Structures are given as structure tokens and as C-alpha cells.
Amino acid sequence: MxxxxxxxxxxxxxxxxxxxxxxxxxxxxxxxxxxxxxxxxxxxxxxxxxxxxxxxxxxxxxxxxxxxxxxxxxxxxxxxxxxxxxxxxxxxxxxxxxxxxxxxxxxxxxxxxxxxxxxxxxxxxxxxxxxxxxxxxxxxxxxxxxxxxxxxxxxxxxxxxxxxxxxxxxxxxxxxAPGRDDLARELREVAGAVEETAAATWPRARHVAELIAAAPVTMVLGSGPGYGGARFAAAKLVEAAGAFATAQDLEEWEHVEALARPSGLPTLVIAAPGRSRARAVQVAARARERGRPVVVVADDRDGPAAFADLVLPLRGTVREEFSALRSSVFAGAVAFELASRLGVAPFSTRTA
Missing domain, CATH: 3.40.50.10490 (Glucose-6-phosphate isomerase like protein; domain 1)
Incomplete structure (x- = not known):
């Protein structure tokens, strides 16, 4: 195939x-x-x-x-x-x-x-x-x-x-619950946030690919719905580009992988609005303090540039229960740009 x-x-x-x-x-x-x-x-x-x-x-x-x-x-x-x-x-x-x-x-x-x-x-x-x-x-x-x-x-x-x-x-x-009858309709309206996020991601995805192209390992971090998104994103980097990427929970990274060498391992952090956003911001700042290039997936209107080298923007407003639909969009764009930069075909280390 x-x-x-x-x-x-x-x-x-x-x-x-x-x-x-x-x-x-x-x-x-x-x-x-x-x-x-x-x-x-x-x-x-x-x-x-x-x-x-x-x-x-x-x-x-x-x-x-x-x-x-x-x-x-x-x-x-x-x-x-x-x-x-x-x-x-x-x-x-x-x-x-x-x-x-x-x-x-x-x-x-x-x-x-x-x-x-x-x-x-x-x-x-x-x-x-x-x-x-x-x-x-x-x-x-x-x-x-x-x-x-x-x-x-x-x-x-x-x-x-x-x-x-x-x-x-x-x-x-x-x-x-108040507004409960509108949940299904609200879920359909996430489509707009997905489209806006995709459009905003493409101009920056190539820069992320440049940042991680030479790395021996790329870490992708998240928690809650963002942990599933992190696992998905790491898988796309592997499948599309043959790059070694792995995902971890925000807190577990702090206890284990934060200590890994080399110190310049790039780290992607899903910091979507929600319960774990504050911790995601702390972890991103800690990663940067340790010398890691940091990419944050977040609403850049919240000002995350202070603790990240690059921001992959989230657009629209989405409740946290539905947020993985939006916060996973970056995965395909970054994986595509990385494979293109490395000149490899999906599911193969052969040149495309």
C-alpha cells in the first residue's frame, strides 16, 4: 500500500x-x-x-x-x-x-x-x-x-x-443541567473552532517542524482530554516522519522525563483552557528553564509566548469535555511539515 x-x-x-x-x-x-x-x-x-x-x-x-x-x-x-x-x-x-x-x-x-x-x-x-x-x-x-x-x-x-x-x-x-439540551448542538458548533484552528496552525507548523527536525526525541505533554491529544500527536510524528516522539502526562513528566538528557529535547505542551491549564503553563516554563525548546498549544490571546518559543494557536471557545477535537488539530499539520522537511514517506524511513 x-x-x-x-x-x-x-x-x-x-x-x-x-x-x-x-x-x-x-x-x-x-x-x-x-x-x-x-x-x-x-x-x-x-x-x-x-x-x-x-x-x-x-x-x-x-x-x-x-x-x-x-x-x-x-x-x-x-x-x-x-x-x-x-x-x-x-x-x-x-x-x-x-x-x-x-x-x-x-x-x-x-x-x-x-x-x-x-x-x-x-x-x-x-x-x-x-x-x-x-x-x-x-x-x-x-x-x-x-x-x-x-x-x-x-x-x-x-x-x-x-x-x-x-x-x-x-x-x-x-x-x-442548565443548557443541557444544547450540548449536542454545541458539539456540532465545534466545527467552526476546528476550522479556525487549522487555518491558524498552518503558518506556524513549518516552524515547529524546523525546531524538532534534528531532535533525537520529541516529548508531547498533556493532561485530561489533552493527554489523549498528546498521545495522538506523538503517534502522528512517528507514523508520518519516522521521528521518535513520545507522550506523557504533565505531572509525570515533571517527576521523570524532565531529568532526561540531552537538555535540548523539544517539548510540545497542550495548554488548552481547562482544569490543567495552570499546571501546563508551569510545566512549559520548567521545561524552558531546563533548556528545552518549548512549543505550546494554547489560545495565544492568553499570552503564553512568555513561557514558549513557539505557540500553536487554538481558536474559538470550546468546553473542556469537547476540547480534544480542537487541540488535536495541530498534530496532522506538524507531522506533515516534519515529514516534508525530512523527505520521508509515511510509515517508512525511505525517502519520499
């Missing part, structure tokens, strides 16, 4: 339109399947790679908007160590995420959860796939006309489906 680097750029620019196009049909499907979830108290969300990163990014939406305990576990970990016990499974919803629909561990986890009595849901972009056959219900977010490249639109489609599932789970569980 020939992977197409230019497709990454096209996919970044398509993200906002995808939110608008997928929102209506996925919401309608989520509303239908959620009718049977009123007794759900625990949600397990599983997948591998981008699918797991989407699960991490959606955890806050399930805990805050649906009022449930949410466990985002990788496919192997859920299957071998984390499935709900039979005596508690009736209050559990197991969500298996696989854009291709073909992940065998996700399908097996859904089958085993079903035999224990849990509700099961497949989230995928591929109708009629093994994961949909293994689940009680499915949310399908189709994305036609994709050329092979590191997944950007598929990640966002999975994340959007998870966020809509959280909104609908909260609705059937009676999580009444």
Missing part, C-alpha cells in the same frame, strides 16, 4: 467539514442506541493506537456529562485484565473503537463482554465489519474517499462518536 503524504494536509483541512457532516447521522444513531443505557454506571472504552487515544480524550465527557465511571483501556489490557465481572456487568457499557472495524482484540473484547451480560457498542467507520458483528449496537461514522495516510479524519470521527455517546448517555440517565 502506497501512503500519500499530501493526503495528510488535505485531511487537516477537511476536519471541520467532517464534524458538520457526521454530527447529524451519528447523533441520531447514538440517540437510538442510548435508549437502553439508563442503568449504565460504568463505561469501558477500548481500542488500539488512534482508537485508544480517542478513548483517553473522551474520558472526561463520560465522567462529567454522563456521570459515570469511565475506564479507557487499551484493547489487550481490557481483554486480558479489565473486563467487567459477571456480577457487575449489567451496569456496564463496553465500547469497542476500531476505525477499520477489523481489530481482532476489540471484537473479542466485545464478544466476551456480551457473554458476561454487559451492554456493548462498536464505534467504527466501516459498516458490516467484525467489530459491528461482535457488538449489540454500532455507531458508524463513514468517511469516503480517503487515500492511505496516517489517520486524522478517522481519529476525529471516532472521537466525535464517543463524545455524542457521552452526551446521549447523560441524557438517558437524567443528568439534567
Amino acid at each position: 502506497a501512503y500519500v503524504l499530501e493526503e495528510m494536509a488535505a485531511q487537516v483541512d477537511a476536519l471541520g467539514g467532517d464534524v458538520r457532516a457526521l454530527h447529524g447521522p451519528v447523533l441520531a444513531a447514538a440517540r437510538q442506541v442510548a435508549a437502553g443505557w439508563a442503568k449504565v454506571e460504568h463505561v469501558y472504552v477500548t481500542g488500539s493506537g488512534d482508537s485508544h487515544h480517542a478513548a483517553l480524550a473522551a474520558e472526561m465527557a463520560f465522567t462529567e456529562l454522563a456521570g459515570v465511571v469511565c475506564l479507557p483501556l487499551s484493547a489487550l489490557r481490557l481483554l486480558k485484565y479489565g473486563l467487567p465481572r459477571a456480577e457487575t456487568a449489567r451496569a456496564a457499557l463496553v465500547v469497542g473503537v476500531s476505525a477499520s472495524g477489523g481489530h481482532p482484540l476489540v471484537a473479542e473484547a466485545l464478544r466476551q463482554a456480551d457473554t458476561r451480560g454487559a451492554r456493548t457498542l462498536a464505534v467504527t467507520s466501516t459498516a458490516g465489519s467484525p467489530v459491528t458483528a461482535a457488538a449489540e449496537a454500532a455507531l458508524v461514522a463513514p468517511l469516503p474517499s480517503l487515500r492511505p495516510c496516517p489517520g486524522l479524519r478517522t481519529y476525529q470521527a471516532s472521537l466525535l462518536a464517543l463524545l455524542l455517546s457521552a452526551v446521549e448517555l447523560g441524557r438517558v440517565r437524567g443528568r439534567a
Whole structure:
């Protein structure tokens, strides 16, 4: 399979339109399947790679908007160590995420959860796939006309489906709150923030690529929904450019990787508005004090330039539960520019 680097750029620019196009049909499907979830108290969300990163990014939406305990576990970990016990499974919803629909561990986890009595849901972009056959219900977010490249639109489609599932789970569980009826509409309006953020990111993405191109390791840091975004961004740098990038929680970096050498390792920090922003600012400042080039993903109208070498701007206003849709946009643009600068093809160290 020939992977197409230019497709990454096209996919970044398509993200906002995808939110608008997928929102209506996925919401309608989520509303239908959620009718049977009123007794759900625990949600397990599983997948591998981008699918797991989407699960991490959606955890806050399930805990805050649906009022449930949410466990985002990788496919192997859920299957071998984390499935709900039979005596508690009736209050559990197991969500298996696989854009291709073909992940065998996700399908097996859904089958085993079903035999224990849990509700099961497949989230995928591929109708009629093994994961949909293994689940009680499915949310399908189709994305036609994709050329092979590191997944950007598929990640966002999975994340959007998870966020809509959280909104609908909260609705059937009676999580009444001021403005709650507008949550689904509010989620659709994130499309504008995604488009504005993409447009603002492109002029700066090349500078970030220049900053990290020669680095032996690039760190990407975040917490809350931003941790899922950090994991996703690190994966795109690896997949697109073959660059060694890794993600870490803000606080864990302070305790471990802050001590790593060489001192000039570039550090990308997701500092989106929300509960962990203040800590993200502190960590970015600490990284810069240690001699690390620092790139901050933030609303640059808040003035983060004082503690960063470069700022990747966030545009619009988005509640934290939905924020990963916006704060993940930079990943594809920076990965594209890095691969272009290094002259490599996606999923390969061969020259493009």
C-alpha cells in the first residue's frame, strides 16, 4: 500500500467539514442506541493506537456529562485484565473503537463482554465489519474517499462518536443541567473552532517542524482530554516522519522525563483552557528553564509566548469535555511539515 503524504494536509483541512457532516447521522444513531443505557454506571472504552487515544480524550465527557465511571483501556489490557465481572456487568457499557472495524482484540473484547451480560457498542467507520458483528449496537461514522495516510479524519470521527455517546448517555440517565439540551448542538458548533484552528496552525507548523527536525526525541505533554491529544500527536510524528516522539502526562513528566538528557529535547505542551491549564503553563516554563525548546498549544490571546518559543494557536471557545477535537488539530499539520522537511514517506524511513 502506497501512503500519500499530501493526503495528510488535505485531511487537516477537511476536519471541520467532517464534524458538520457526521454530527447529524451519528447523533441520531447514538440517540437510538442510548435508549437502553439508563442503568449504565460504568463505561469501558477500548481500542488500539488512534482508537485508544480517542478513548483517553473522551474520558472526561463520560465522567462529567454522563456521570459515570469511565475506564479507557487499551484493547489487550481490557481483554486480558479489565473486563467487567459477571456480577457487575449489567451496569456496564463496553465500547469497542476500531476505525477499520477489523481489530481482532476489540471484537473479542466485545464478544466476551456480551457473554458476561454487559451492554456493548462498536464505534467504527466501516459498516458490516467484525467489530459491528461482535457488538449489540454500532455507531458508524463513514468517511469516503480517503487515500492511505496516517489517520486524522478517522481519529476525529471516532472521537466525535464517543463524545455524542457521552452526551446521549447523560441524557438517558437524567443528568439534567442548565443548557443541557444544547450540548449536542454545541458539539456540532465545534466545527467552526476546528476550522479556525487549522487555518491558524498552518503558518506556524513549518516552524515547529524546523525546531524538532534534528531532535533525537520529541516529548508531547498533556493532561485530561489533552493527554489523549498528546498521545495522538506523538503517534502522528512517528507514523508520518519516522521521528521518535513520545507522550506523557504533565505531572509525570515533571517527576521523570524532565531529568532526561540531552537538555535540548523539544517539548510540545497542550495548554488548552481547562482544569490543567495552570499546571501546563508551569510545566512549559520548567521545561524552558531546563533548556528545552518549548512549543505550546494554547489560545495565544492568553499570552503564553512568555513561557514558549513557539505557540500553536487554538481558536474559538470550546468546553473542556469537547476540547480534544480542537487541540488535536495541530498534530496532522506538524507531522506533515516534519515529514516534508525530512523527505520521508509515511510509515517508512525511505525517502519520499
